[in-house]
Amino acid sequence: MHYEIHGNPEATQTVVLCSGLGGAAGYWAPHLTALSKTHRVISYDQRGTGRSPAALAEGYSIADMADELLTLLDSLAVTHCAFVGHALGGLVGLQIALHRPALLERLVLINAWAAPNAHSARCFDTRIQLLTHCGAAAYVAAQPLFLYPPTWIVANGERLEADLAHALAHFPGETNTLLRIAALRAFDISAQLGAIKVPTLVMASRDDSLVPWTQSVQLAEGLANAELDVRDFGGHACNLTEQTDFETRLLAFLQPPV
Template sequence: MQIELTPAPFPDAPVLLLIAGLGGTGNYWLPQRAALSEHYQLVVYDQRGTGVNREPLPNDYSLADMAYEIHSAVLQQGITHYSVLGHALGGLVALQLALDYPASIDRIAIINGWLQLNAHTRRCFAVRETLLRDSGPTAYLQAQPLFLYPADWMAANQPCLEAEEAMHNAHFQGAENLTRRLNALKAADFHDTAAHIHQPVLLICSRDDLLVPWNCSVELHEALPESTLEVMPWGGHACNVTDANNFNQRFLSAMSALQQIEPSFQKENV
């Protein structure tokens, strides 16, 4: 798997892995890269089945597979400890990494995540799957911004949306890969395992998220042993894109506070 490492901003800078959502590509994080690269060495990548790592995915593709693939790629770069910032599906992969490789994961931040797929979110995905199946990738991609961005932001950013749609059309991951990655997302359930995640976790959500209701982050916050919840009043599902400056400031401030908290499994080993 191809991954990108940014230069370390200073000696022994902490490493931060960025994991996108269902779109899967690393360019999702463009609004964060400049701000975060001053504080972290970033690991950015296109998930397997997307972008430069596009290849056919197996029918039984799972969240554990996603975690294994990126963890193996990070280890190959000689990185044994890192934190994770994940958006939606990427946040689920972050939780899986914490469960499967706890000694390597320092801290986690999740944007608009959940314990188990909410009924409303499941309905939204069903609509999107119907569009993909019955009307094709173009219709699917035309509808995608409706689930990601606030209406006022979309109205003010039409040229950006048109360019984004053209890029996604040109680099579409394929219906089969998208469906298999979506099936892995829908199967994820952390109700019985969240209590075993002992890393400090930052949860950031947006109250006006159309795809994932913000109370899903509240439920996740209540299930995790060590978590902090930041609620943004506006920004939609992709609040780190639509309100990037606000998001970046919140993230850096909250993560700085989490740096003072040791994962409980490390405390137990002292």
């Protein structure tokens, strides 16, 4: 898989960034300046997306994604890290916390979930219909409606057009996208949450139109060692729409204990 390493190679803490459904390392580009000042940062294109081309197999799962990342981290001799995951990326982090908890020093979950919910299911049904009946261009064009608040879309039209053109040019294909959606829809560890002891920051936005913020409340309540940070504005991609505030909160949480 394609990966990138940024920041200080001598930093005491490594931060692994794991993207959502799109899977690309580029999602985290706006945060690299802030994180790289104090941390060694690893981002990557998930298998079957971006610069990590692959034909995903039927039955592909979040556990498969976690195993692929663990293989990459083992190859880089990463024995301890903080993990930051957005949406699907948060599910990968939760899976790793169950499978190899000793690897994780901190876990940050942004608009993630532990089990399916009816609202997100309707959203994904709509996205699947767009992709299979209207094609990749329609699927990509609708993406901002699920990621960002309306006022942010209005104020960032030029940036969005560039992002959408890039997303369409690097679209991973219908089959891989559908398999990745199926993987996140099948994920359910609600009965295992209490087994996760890693210090966790659960972040959410009340105006997230894709994943209800109450899913993050349930996550925080089910985890053994979690803090909940809920904001009123930001949408599903609140780390991008509220970038400065997000980075301040994230860096404060990542600081190792004295």
